[in-house]
Amino acid sequence: MSNVEAEPVELLCGPGSPDGPVEVISPRAVPLGGPRAMTVRRTLPTRDRSMVGAWCFADHYGPDDVSVSGGMNVPPHPHTGLQTVSWLFEGEIEHRDSAGVEAMVLPGELNLMSAGHGISHSEVSTAATTRLHGVQLWVALPDSAREEPHGFQHHAPTSVAVSDGVTARVFLGALGGEFSPVITATPLLGAELIIAPRTRTSLAVDPSFEHGVLLDTGAVSVSDAALAVGDLAFVPCGAAELELHNPSPDPARLILLGGEPFGEDIVMWWNLVGRSHEEIEQFRAEWEARTGAAEDPGRFGTVPGWNPEDALPAPPMPTTRLKPRKRRN
Template structure:
């Protein structure tokens, strides 16, 4: 029996949402691995004391060609999007926003929140549906499924007999897994999927490889089972993601996901010209945003920096190229 190969993907600290941004730890995209299935972006945030940091306050901003997924451990986030979707994200509840050809939205921690802790992920839409998928906000509160040594909550796809009704455009899986102290769980995997284990709490060991908090333990296609262990005295927690490899070259810049440089430039030009308003229907208008800066005389909500929308950064001085596809095979003993 061959040992499971595990590749460690380490995170980097990134400011989120403006000059007074909350810091998040980003693992995907990474220069050496951009995708796990169609999962193309992973931000881990908190536990964050919002009385000190201000929490999350992201003014209206755009997306194209992707879905955003939010999963909280503690706290509450208000979500409003230009597709008419709105709601309050709570721990254990899954919100999935589909951008399609374009959408804008806001994310703001509420007054109830003292500690914010969770993960936001993006899913790349395949070329076949990225321009035709309708704007949508899906909600699902998955029940807990008991395992020998822990439990799981499946919010996308199927795992260990549990499933989610939330629609995906490519075959994939997503779940929160908790592991009892000094216990191990064994997952039955789809061998056609590649997978990632995002460490949150406890001392997490994937196969025989220990992860630090916010790191991802990546396993490639071909694996039929996976052992995840918690060596600590506290309950361990991970997010588990995976899917059929998306064998498409994508270009991700800022909040846009496209296929080539010219497409990204066009998205940026449209957003900059709109200044958050619904100019030509590409991104719509977020109605009802009230950020931590309150409402101005113009009736528009503002974030803590007084911004009613988030301008795009300057484009690079070189022509952007799609990301290189990485083979869905783990490179063990490698921190990237």
């Protein structure tokens, strides 16, 4: 994507190196519903780290036995100003949205939904799913794209070698000479990595990007910072290589995220991304006031196959004013 603004903001990345500071973010457990709800491990956002590039939300879940957890059953809910990135390791999820898209989320295949001006969608694991395991990620849209119409993209990347002992499925951006055709509003990287047993390697990356390394399985260190399963290692921009070490006799799996530092403050509340408290209030009010009528779809529309009354109600607005999530360098 070209940057056509007349006076772009200059983003200064220090010289940095793979030996520079690595910040390890431990996840917090978040239940997705009632007593049999699936629990996810959330590393973005946190109080100290809101974003990695434009990546503003990261949930890691499973492997869950759906006979115990109940699987995923998320009724229609709204989104604004963001893109959702769904990536599975195991299981199947049915996606339906108010733009009329019905698609399966399958292991090793990317589904990217762009909310833009506004959309609603549902996510339900299929009856054939016995184990559910994957990540749900959000990307904040810049001002130049956040009012655009909603959209949907799908991509099934192949597994390729990107470094000694490392294979990757590149679902967004570019890595190791492999490119994803998926269009994003800001420069991004998203890839699933498999690191061979007892491997220490240097992975070439874009030094203008911030990077996040989310550990799914195994034992891995990033520049000697050891990660537990579910941890996210944040590497500031300036590093041209990531030093990865898998000391164990088993392969390890990671999700690698990257992007240029996001130069805009955002307000993120519930499933909505905006720029001010008043904007979020307006989005919430429009969601709560929806009629479900075909002649008046409003900002969010309705999801086919669902009774509009089954949609998720918006929680009450907080008693304190929502403040923008400011960048932390």
